Amino acid sequence: MKREGTFPLSDARKPFPAGIIAGWEFRQLLRNAWVYGFAAVLAAVGISLALSSGEGGANGFNRLSASLSGLVILLSSLMGILVSSFSFAGDRADRMLELLRSVPVGRAGYLGGKLAGVWLAETAAFTAGFLPAALSTAISGGWTGQLPAAWLSGAFLLAVYTAWGALVGALSKNRLNAVAAALLLWFISLLLFEMALWSGVALVPWYLQKPLVAAGILIDPAETVRVGAVFLQGQGGVFGPEFQAWQDFFRTLPGLAAGAVIALLHLLIPSVLAFAAIRREE
Amino acid sequence: MSVREIRVTGLTKRYGKKTALDRVSLRVNAGETIAFCGLNGAGKSTLLRILAGALRPTEGLVEGLSGFRPGYMPDAVQFPRGVRGGEWLSHIASLKGVPESEAREILAEMGLEKAGREEAASYSRGMLQRLLFAQALLGSPDLVLMDEPQNGLDPFWAHEWKLRVKELRDRKVTVVFSSHRLGDALETADRMVLFHRGRIIGDDLPSTWTASGLEPERYLFGRVSDADSGRS
Numbered sequence: 001m002k003r004e005g006t007f008p009l010s011d012a013r014k015p016f017p018a019g020i021i022a023g024w025e026f027r028q029l030l031r032n033a034w035v036y037g038f039a040a041v042l043a044a045v046g047i048s049l050a051l052s053s054g055e056g057g058a059n060g061f062n063r064l065s066a067s068l069s070g071l072v073i074l075l076s077s078l079m080g081i082l083v084s085s086f087s088f089a090g091d092r093a094d095r096m097l098e099l100l101r102s103v104p105v106g107r108a109g110y111l112g113g114k115l116a117g118v119w120l121a122e123t124a125a126f127t128a129g130f131l132p133a134a135l136s137t138a139i140s141g142g143w144t145g146q147l148p149a150a151w152l153s154g155a156f157l158l159a160v161y162t163a164w165g166a167l168v169g170a171l172s173k174n175r176l177n178a179v180a181a182a183l184l185l186w187f188i189s190l191l192l193f194e195m196a197l198w199s200g201v202a203l204v205p206w207y208l209q210k211p212l213v214a215a216g217i218l219i220d221p222a223e224t225v226r227v228g229a230v231f232l233q234g235q236g237g238v239f240g241p242e243f244q245a246w247q248d249f250f251r252t253l254p255g256l257a258a259g260a261v262i263a264l265l266h267l268l269i270p271s272v273l274a275f276a277a278i279r280r281e282e
Numbered sequence: 283m284s285v286r287e288i289r290v291t292g293l294t295k296r297y298g299k300k301t302a303l304d305r306v307s308l309r310v311n312a313g314e315t316i317a318f319c320g321l322n323g324a325g326k327s328t329l330l331r332i333l334a335g336a337l338r339p340t341e342g343l344v345e346g347l348s349g350f351r352p353g354y355m356p357d358a359v360q361f362p363r364g365v366r367g368g369e370w371l372s373h374i375a376s377l378k379g380v381p382e383s384e385a386r387e388i389l390a391e392m393g394l395e396k397a398g399r400e401e402a403a404s405y406s407r408g409m410l411q412r413l414l415f416a417q418a419l420l421g422s423p424d425l426v427l428m429d430e431p432q433n434g435l436d437p438f439w440a441h442e443w444k445l446r447v448k449e450l451r452d453r454k455v456t457v458v459f460s461s462h463r464l465g466d467a468l469e470t471a472d473r474m475v476l477f478h479r480g481r482i483i484g485d486d487l488p489s490t491w492t493a494s495g496l497e498p499e500r501y502l503f504g505r506v507s508d509a510d511s512g513r514s
Contacts, residue, residue: 015378017377020376020377021377028365094360094361098331098334099359099374099417100377102335102352102427103377
């Protein structure tokens, strides 16, 4: 105990909290059985789909590859929001956040580092599950041109739903509340929202239908990705001439810029809300 | 050389409608050892958390903290499964910019060298407290803040804790801790700050308590009763 001070630190030795926290979260989550569980389910269901589906479809957009895309959207969003909300709520419930704040680690460093670490671990697990599923799809005659878009969709949705999970975790009293709220949000976003949107479209006057569909697709990240992935492959025409026109726009330079802004907003909005929720808790 | 001190002025912390701290003012001089005493819910932990930077006050000012390198030991941190005590301490060391060798050294001083390779979630309360004490001491802080640090410690480590606090005091490290072990607090502290219902109702030398001739618990109850009946 006769140790003398190691502070003040030279600039060269000053730690970068966000990077340290990201590395820690990444290593910890790679030991998490739930993350491997998601990867295993993605691989198993993906392979089953490949083995049980027939070929067919129009313009290369066949049923088998569409099924894999749907599976990726369902599972990556679920994994993102569940793992993240559990992890963020755990830090608060266990008082680890309080300890980190005293180190001191700033809110931005904590949130940024944790989001990055959780997302990297999830993406690693997702990729591990996606590869065998994608390989089976290719062997079974699915359109392989769609696979990169499916992987990108998964990685993007993992990031977006990880950020929503951070918000849910920051607002929840404990892990159980966080998981329940995360499941409810996922159910609304992935299943209820689409049904509500198309029911709503049928009820509004014709001149409101187009803006409502556009707003609905842009608001819900799962919808954005569902439609965006189709546009990315140049298959928007399967939804009708209106979607073909939107696709044509999104394949121009201003359209690509608009798409990037939309993607960024999907990441930023829940992250900023999570930051505010963490601040409010103090 | 200017005299360093922490000045707390009119500090209030509310959680919704509940007031945890009510216009508290306090000065902590560098090198002092101060014990926060009081019943549960008196506001001791809230003030410690604010001093540690883990909590923001609703109103009031805390000045002078930037001149210190704090180490904070919270009460009752839990660890998720899979986290080993030693690797966690190394993680905190990285965040503080402290060499890993120092983390290993402190871990050994706390008698956790072997246990450091085990999951922290499997530790007894006393082992957890020693791990948390170890992380508070990482980086040789000159301000050590501890919330109920003796909870769960066995007689050997409770004694060791006292020795280490005295050692910190000898090295002019500022120490602020909350405690229900009033005998130990009287033995180690320079000042006894008594909290009740979010306010400070006493800031005394330990000799004031001992001079009363009462057991410290009885002295505390008397002061609290006086505060409730408006006699202090």
